[in-house]
Amino acid sequence: MTRRRAAALARRGVVRRGLVAGLLALTLCALPARAESAARFRTLAVWLDAGSEPLAAYQIEIRASDGATIVGVEGGATAAFAAPPHYDPAALQSGRIILATFTTAAHVPRGRTRVATLHVREAAGSAPTYRAEVVAAATPDGRRIPVTVELLAQQGDPA
Amino acid sequence: MKKFAVFGLALLVAAVVFASCSMKKEQSASVPPPPLSKDDPIVHDGRPETDAATAPPHAAFGSVGSAPKQQPLDPNVAAQSARPPVNAAGTSNRETGETEAGRQDAGLAYLHRPKGFAEPGGSRRFGDGGPSVASPQLAQPRAAVADARALPALRAGEELWVIARADWQENGVAQPPAEPEVGGLKVKRPGSDDEIPLPLKHTDVQASVAGYIASVAVTQQYENPYAEKIEALYVFPLPQDAAVSEFVMTVGERHIRGLIRERQQAEELYAEARQQGYVASLLTQERPNIFTQAVANIEPGKRIDVQLTYFNPLALHDGEYEFVFPMVVGPRFNPPGSRDGIGAVPRGQYGSSGQATEVHYLAPGERSGHDIALTVDIDAGLPIEQLESPTHVIDTTAPSPTRRRVTLHAADSVPNKDFVLRYRLAGDDVRGAFLAHRDNRGGFFTLMLQPPAELAAAPRAPMELIFVLDCSGSMSGAPLDIAKRTAERALRRLTADDTFQIVQFSSSAAQLGPRPLPATPQNLERGLTYLNSLQSEGGTMMIEGIKAALDFPHDSKRLRVVSFMTDGFIGNDPEILGEVQRRVGEARLFSFGIGSSTNRYLLDRMAVLGRGAVAYVGLDEGSQRAVDQFYDRVSHPALADLQIDWGNLDVTDVYPQRLPDLFVGRPVVVTGRYRGDAPTTVRVRGKAGGVAREIAIAVDPRGAATRPALPSVWARMKIADLEDRATTDDNRALDGEIKQVALEYGLMSAYTAFLAVDASHVTAGDHGTTVAVPVPVPDGVRYDTTVAER
Numbered sequence: 001m002t003r004r005r006a007a008a009l010a011r012r013g014v015v016r017r018g019l020v021a022g023l024l025a026l027t028l029c030a031l032p033a034r035a036e037s038a039a040r041f042r043t044l045a046v047w048l049d050a051g052s053e054p055l056a057a058y059q060i061e062i063r064a065s066d067g068a069t070i071v072g073v074e075g076g077a078t079a080a081f082a083a084p085p086h087y088d089p090a091a092l093q094s095g096r097i098i099l100a101t102f103t104t105a106a107h108v109p110r111g112r113t114r115v116a117t118l119h120v121r122e123a124a125g126s127a128p129t130y131r132a133e134v135v136a137a138a139t140p141d142g143r144r145i146p147v148t149v150e151l152l153a154q155q156g157d158p159a
Numbered sequence: 160m161k162k163f164a165v166f167g168l169a170l171l172v173a174a175v176v177f178a179s180c181s182m183k184k185e186q187s188a189s190v191p192p193p194p195l196s197k198d199d200p201i202v203h204d205g206r207p208e209t210d211a212a213t214a215p216p217h218a219a220f221g222s223v224g225s226a227p228k229q230q231p232l233d234p235n236v237a238a239q240s241a242r243p244p245v246n247a248a249g250t251s252n253r254e255t256g257e258t259e260a261g262r263q264d265a266g267l268a269y270l271h272r273p274k275g276f277a278e279p280g281g282s283r284r285f286g287d288g289g290p291s292v293a294s295p296q297l298a299q300p301r302a303a304v305a306d307a308r309a310l311p312a313l314r315a316g317e318e319l320w321v322i323a324r325a326d327w328q329e330n331g332v333a334q335p336p337a338e339p340e341v342g343g344l345k346v347k348r349p350g351s352d353d354e355i356p357l358p359l360k361h362t363d364v365q366a367s368v369a370g371y372i373a374s375v376a377v378t379q380q381y382e383n384p385y386a387e388k389i390e391a392l393y394v395f396p397l398p399q400d401a402a403v404s405e406f407v408m409t410v411g412e413r414h415i416r417g418l419i420r421e422r423q424q425a426e427e428l429y430a431e432a433r434q435q436g437y438v439a440s441l442l443t444q445e446r447p448n449i450f451t452q453a454v455a456n457i458e459p460g461k462r463i464d465v466q467l468t469y470f471n472p473l474a475l476h477d478g479e480y481e482f483v484f485p486m487v488v489g490p491r492f493n494p495p496g497s498r499d500g501i502g503a504v505p506r507g508q509y510g511s512s513g514q515a516t517e518v519h520y521l522a523p524g525e526r527s528g529h530d531i532a533l534t535v536d537i538d539a540g541l542p543i544e545q546l547e548s549p550t551h552v553i554d555t556t557a558p559s560p561t562r563r564r565v566t567l568h569a570a571d572s573v574p575n576k577d578f579v580l581r582y583r584l585a586g587d588d589v590r591g592a593f594l595a596h597r598d599n600r601g602g603f604f605t606l607m608l609q610p611p612a613e614l615a616a617a618p619r620a621p622m623e624l625i626f627v628l629d630c631s632g633s634m635s636g637a638p639l640d641i642a643k644r645t646a647e648r649a650l651r652r653l654t655a656d657d658t659f660q661i662v663q664f665s666s667s668a669a670q671l672g673p674r675p676l677p678a679t680p681q682n683l684e685r686g687l688t689y690l691n692s693l694q695s696e697g698g699t700m701m702i703e704g705i706k707a708a709l710d711f712p713h714d715s716k717r718l719r720v721v722s723f724m725t726d727g728f729i730g731n732d733p734e735i736l737g738e739v740q741r742r743v744g745e746a747r748l749f750s751f752g753i754g755s756s757t758n759r760y761l762l763d764r765m766a767v768l769g770r771g772a773v774a775y776v777g778l779d780e781g782s783q784r785a786v787d788q789f790y791d792r793v794s795h796p797a798l799a800d801l802q803i804d805w806g807n808l809d810v811t812d813v814y815p816q817r818l819p820d821l822f823v824g825r826p827v828v829v830t831g832r833y834r835g836d837a838p839t840t841v842r843v844r845g846k847a848g849g850v851a852r853e854i855a856i857a858v859d860p861r862g863a864a865t866r867p868a869l870p871s872v873w874a875r876m877k878i879a880d881l882e883d884r885a886t887t888d889d890n891r892a893l894d895g896e897i898k899q900v901a902l903e904y905g906l907m908s909a910y911t912a913f914l915a916v917d918a919s920h921v922t923a924g925d926h927g928t929t930v931a932v933p934v935p936v937p938d939g940v941r942y943d944t945t946v947a948e949r
Contacts, residue, residue, distance in 0.1 A: 020567035041437055041918035071428055071439075071916035072408070072415040084407060084416035089905030090600075092418060119415060121428060154919065 039124050041071070043154040046099070046116040048137065050147045054110055056080070056140040057102035058148055061133050062118065063095065066125025070097055070121035080105040081115045098135070108140055117154065186386035188415055255544035299910035313738045335568065357528050358383060358391035358457065359932040362574065364484055364533040370540060370594060371473045371607065371828070372868050373482060375401070378466040383457040387925030390455045394501075394934075396485035398471050399448040399760035402868075402875035404905050405468035406913035408440045408454075409897035417442070417915030419905045421898065429453065432916040433926050440465050442913040445516045446732055447882065448760035449501060450907070456922045466915070468861070471875075472605065476774075477788055479545075479581045482535055488518050489756045489937045490633060490945035491730035492699035500730025500826065503946045506933035514730060519933040520946045527935055531574040533567040539584050546582040549780045550755070553580070576755035576938040591843075593858040595833070596869035602833040602860065603869040604810075608843055609854065610798055617848050619794045621656035623675050623717040624649070625746075627708045627724035628690075629753075631665040631699035633945030637778050638754045639695045642724040645751060645782035646690055649722065652790055653678035658717060662687055664704030667698035674711065693946070696877035699729045700930040702738055709742040719746035720793050723765060727758025735761065739768045747771040749789060754778060756937035767815070768883060772825050778939045792822040796848035803829075806839030808860065821845070830873045836861050864925040874904035884907075 048058060064070065070092075075082045085101035099116060122128050130151050137147040249669060360382045366375040381391045384812035396455040397403065417440065420428070425441060432439040433455035440463070441453045454463050474481045493500030493514055502512020506519045521527055537543065542560040552568035565580060592607040626646045630639060646661070653659060658675035659682075662668060671689045676682040708721050729735060739748060748769020750762040754779050766773040772792050797820035803813070813831035821827060838859040845852060878897050885893040901908035936942050 038435070039431055041432060041435065041916060043919045069424075069428065070418060071432070071914055071918065072417060074415045074919075080412065082412075084414050087416070087905075089419050090903045092682065093902050097418075105436055117919070119916050121431070121916070121918070 016075075037124055039121055041119065041121050043074075044118040044120060044130060045114050045152045045154055046076075046118065046132065047112055047150040047152060048115050048134070048147045049112040049150075050110060050137065050145055052110055053145040054108045054139050055113060055115075055145070055147065056104075056108045056138060057100075057142075058115060058137040058147065059098065059100040059135040061091070061098045061135055062151070063131045064097075064120070065129045067123040068128035068130070069121045069123075070118055071121050073097070073099065074119065075119075076113065076115040076118040076158075078109045078113055080108045081113070085116050100135075102113055102138075118151075168511075182627040183332060183758070186334075196544045206360045216313075223588045228764075286465050297311060308918070309659070357932060358389060358454075358930050359393050359529045360462075361529065362531045364531065365536075366482065366484070366534065367536040368473065368480075369538050371475060371480060372470060372594070372866075372872065373469050373473055374468065375484070375866060376466055376468045378464055379452060380452050380462060380464050381457055382462040383459050383928075386459050386924060388452060388459065388924060389457050390927055390929045391457060391932060392929055393452045393932040394445070394488055394516060395450055395452065396448050396488045397450055397469060398483060398485065398878065399470035399763055400875060401448075401902075402469055402871035403442075403444075403450075403469040403907035403913075404871045405466075406440075406442055406915060408438075408917070409464035409466070410438055410917050413917070413919075415915045415917055417913040419902060419907075419911050420914050421902070422910050422912040423730070425914040427457065428914055428916065432918075436921045436923070436926060438463060438917040438920070438922065440913075440915050441466060442907065444909055444912070445501060446760055447879070447909075448485065448758070451516060451517070455924055460921050465915075470871050472828050472846065472872060475607065475826050477791065479583055480539075482578075482580040483759070484533060484578040485756060485759065486531060486576060486578060487756050487934050487937050489726060489728045489754070489758065489940060490518065491728050491758075492631060492633065492945075493730035494698075494700065494702075494734075496730055502730070505946055507931075509931065511928075517931070519931040521933045521935050523942050524934075525935075527573070527933065529574065529932070529934075531567065532572065533578055535563075535565040535580055537563045537565070538563050539563075539582070542585040543584045544585050546580070548580050549577065549777055550576055550579045573935070575935040577757070577759075577777075579775075584788040592856065593860075594866055594869060595860045596864065596866040598865075598870070600870065602832070602835075604833050604858075605828055605830045605869060605872060606841065606856070606858070607826050608801075608821060608856075609826045610823055611847075611852055611854055613852070614795050614798060614821075614847055615791075615852075617795050619718075619796060620848075621717045622653070622658075622793060623714050623719045624653060624657060624659045624678075624793075625662060625675070625708045625719065625721045626659070626690075627662045627664065627704045627721060627723045628648075628693060629665070629699060629701070629704070629723075630663045630693050630695045631697055631728070632695060633699065633726055633728040633940055634753070635695040635941050635944045637939045638726055639693065641776055641778070641782055642751070642753045643690050643693065644754070645724060645776060645786055646722070647687060648782055648786040649789060650678075650683055650686055650690075650787070653683070653684065654718075655679070658714065659686060660708075661685075661686055661691050662704055662707045664700060664707065665695065666700055668700070668703035668707040670707055675714070695784045699725075701725070701729050701735050702731075705735065705738050705742060708745070709744065709746060713745055718793075720767065720771070721746050721748045722751060723748060723762075723764070724751040724753055725757075726754040726940075727752060727761040728940075729758070729761065729838060732758070732761045732764075733886050736768060736883070738766050739765050740887045743769045747793075749773070749792065751776060751785060751789075754937065755939050762837075764879075764883065767819060770820055772822055788824065792825050795823045796852075797822045798843075798845040798847045798852055801843060801845040804842040804844065805833075806841055806858075807835060807837045808839050808841070808858065809834040812873075812877070814873070814880045816880055830869075830876045832873070833860065871906060874900050874906055878906065878908055 046060065048055060073084050073087060075084045080103040081101065083101070085099040088098040103140045132149045132151050134147055134149050136144060138144050195753050279345030290564050303811050344420040358381050359379060361380040363378040363380070364375060366373050379393065383389050408415045408417060422443060426443070429441040438457070439455045443451045445451055454465060454466060457463055488501070490503030491501040493502065493512070498513060500514040502517040504511045504517050504519055506521055506525070509517070524696055539561050543563055546555060546563055546565070552571040554566045555567055556564045558564065563582070567578065581666060592605060592609070595602060595604045626649070628639070628646065634642065650659060655678060659678055660675040663670070663673040671686060677940040678687070708723070713719060746769065748765055749771040750765045750773045751771065752759060752762045752775040757775060762773050774788055776785045799820040801821065803818070808829050810833045813829055815829065818829065819827050838857070838861065841856045841858050843854040843856070877900055881893050881897045881900070885897070897908050898910035900906070901911040907913065936945060
């Protein structure tokens with residue numbers, strides 16, 4: 001392998017990692033439309049996948065389309081993220097919620113982890129969509145890491 | 160090219176994730192780990208979703224035989240109950256084990272909850288336009304103590320109910336303890352074994368003070384002692400300058416953060432969630448120091464915790480820092496025709512006051528099972544020299560010379576008076592007089608302005624001293640006696656150049672004479688005789704007292720000083736504050752809060768708007784201290800007409816916008832936004848006794864740390880400023896501005912509210928009955944002249 005080829009591969013690797021880390025992940029989660037006469041309440045689980053990296057901090061932004069109102073933010077499934085994340089009240093006024101938290105727990109999760117649950121109210125007859133984006137994520141030593149985010153409708157929701 | 164590749168890859172990632180996400184609900188198993196299931200121990204709080212709130216405890220009790228008889232309970236009429244059965248809710252119900260319907264073991268009787276229980280109907284919908292007159296009819300209360308060590312294991316989907324302890328039983332009938340409980344969920348009437356169940360069990364207060372800013376977490380523990388679902392309503396006080404910025408509802412092991420919303424929207428969402436059977440909580444502000452907590456759909460035996468967190472700056476008076484935590488709202492008087500006041504009603508008499516907000520009070524001799532624990536951690540930065548509570552018994556530990564941990568003594572845990580803690584630091588310096596914080600919104604600061612020391616040497620001008628005494632029913636007894644003693648002490652220190660007047664008000668106002676009298680010995684005796692003749696009775700038409708004190712020609716040779724002595728138990732605070740603003744003119748208004756749970760919002764703002772100062776005289780402390788401090792203020796000229804030169808600091812949005820005068824011994828905190836990092840000298844200029852004076856304060860914003868309290872404190876002080884303007888300005892834009900600031904900074908206000916809904920679980924049955932949490936009248940306040948008569 002020539003040095004030029006090795007350098008190109010290395011650059012590509014850097015670019016790829018940069019892509020993942022820089023763009024992070026974007027999730028569009030279209031929930032099925034429902035024609036209901038009354039508003040409904042439901043929950044959406046927020047999952048982050050940090051791969052093999054330990055996850056100690058994150059900031060994500062979630063946008064909801066018309067018809068959805070967030071009425072609570074719950075903590076996650078692991079002890080490290082059991083406390084509900086903080087939110088930016090100013091962002092909440094513009095139809096989005098920015099969640100952020102960090103943990104100093106000795107044991108932090110790796111891989112795919114439910115870090116929060118959103119409690120939402122959906123207007124009657126609406127079929128809101130939700131979009132989540134990772135702003136930043138980091139390890140316990142403060143190193144930024146690429147993560148992906150998913151929003152999942154909780155099982156057990158009233159259909 | 161690379162950019163296209165990046166974009167393409169991003170689209171691919173998004174598309175894959177999107178496709179994956181869209182399929183998740185149906186094909187969750189395709190992406191490990193799977194989404195949450197009903198058995199996920201984190202999602203659920205130990206309650207089986209399918210059978211939660213479905214057990215008919217009263218029906219089930221009958222099958223065991225040792226349970227108390229069941230009959231409806233009207234909280235107005237205490238239950239003829241024996242010791243209520245005990246619920247083991249909160250322990251895991253997912254373990255496997257024995258499944259018999261009931262058994263006795265280790266002094267406990269157990270029962271597994273069956274399914275199919277339908278909740279009875281409720282009586283009132285929250286936020287539906289005013290108080291209801293419905294009286295809740297509830298079934299038998301159930302308490303909540305369990306000896307977990309003796310619990311049998313259960314199968315999935317079953318729940319364990321411990322219905323009675325054998326050692327509470329006598330001849331097969333459960334016996335209540337002989338003495339009234341504190342810390343349980345009941346009150347007992349004097350001379351009776353009747354117990355009145357209450358949904359608020361305990362309040363826990365954890366405060367930490369760094370410098371002169373306190374961060375306080377208040378946790379209210381609600382528990383449903385009834386056999387039916389309830390909504391709990393609790394009207395409670397907080398400090399008037401509290402910047403309430405966090406709200407978390409805990410259901411089982413799950414913590415749900417509430418979000419700030421416009422008040423009307425939050426109320427509508429809460430009502431909707433409540434109607435549909437979701438556990439929900441709503442925090443609204445009735446006055447800057449009075450809040451209502453509503454918790455909907457509390458299932459029988461279940462516990463819901465609500466924690467709110469606030470910041471507030473401590474007062475610093477005469478070298479003493481003062482931390483105050485109010486514990487009970489005093490019974491307010493509302494003028495005839497008022498509908499948006501704070502009503503005081505006997506326990507259970509819903510809607511009888513006709514006011515938008517009602518506080519329910521326990522009758523004399525009734526005791527609340529609600530207790531309070533309080534801890535204050537002080538990190539002063541300088542050695543702490545003196546520390547005391549004039550109101551409560553405290554335990555103190557000293558981890559270091561600069562730190563103290565103060566806890567409320569267990570024997571003093573009845574929440575019927577303000578908790579006051581005072582301490583002094585070594586030396587005269589204020590630690591961290593300038594505090595700064597930076598974040599992506601910019602810089603925020605607080606600055607404590609100390610009056611110049613030389614003010615204490617300057618003589619005062621002659622005074623026209625007007626004493627205004629509240630002689631309404633709520634001042635009956637000790638409060639009026641203290642007010643009289645305080646006024647008497649102050650009168651005796653007048654000099655020959657002064658004049659004085661005594662005004663008393665209750666349902667109307669009266670005064671010593673048509674005009675102020677010179678402070679001659681004869682006139683002072685006349686004044687003291689008049690003072691001693693005052694009796695308390697009737698309502699609190701404070702506006703009459705204000706008119707009488709301020710509406711007469713000003714004596715240009717004398718400084719008019721109005722001393723307002725009251726507990727502040729009125730429900731029309733904004734109207735009173737508006738009148739003070741309109742009428743105060745050149746006078747200085749000094750308010751004296753008399754009693755154990757005074758309306759500190761009213762008294763503080765009266766002093767601010769009246770360009771004076773406030774002092775509080777508790778029931779257990781003499782008036783000497785307050786009078787001495789009052790004379791310290793009025794015996795020396797204040798530094799007035801303040802102007803601040805911020806030096807190299809680019810400062811905006813300073814609050815209070817109208818800077819108060821600086822009195823001897825009374826530093827003032829101002830707050831603002833700033834840009835710039837260069838150290839500078841801030842110069843405060845003003846006039847005292849006609850002489851120009853200047854204070855120089857070195858500030859170094861380079862030391863800006865992460866002090867998340869400061870943006871909240873700034874926003875709260877801005878809201879207070881806007882509220883003051885709104886008392887005399889009908890411009891509705893002020894309301895909108897208050898709301899906008901509150902929403903942007905996530906704070907409670909009159910126009911915002913915190914809401915949390917647990918959408919993961921629908922409780923069974925109707926939304927249940929609304930139960931207001933009754934509270935004791937404050938220490939020293941008579942029920943018969945306040946609650947019963949109003």
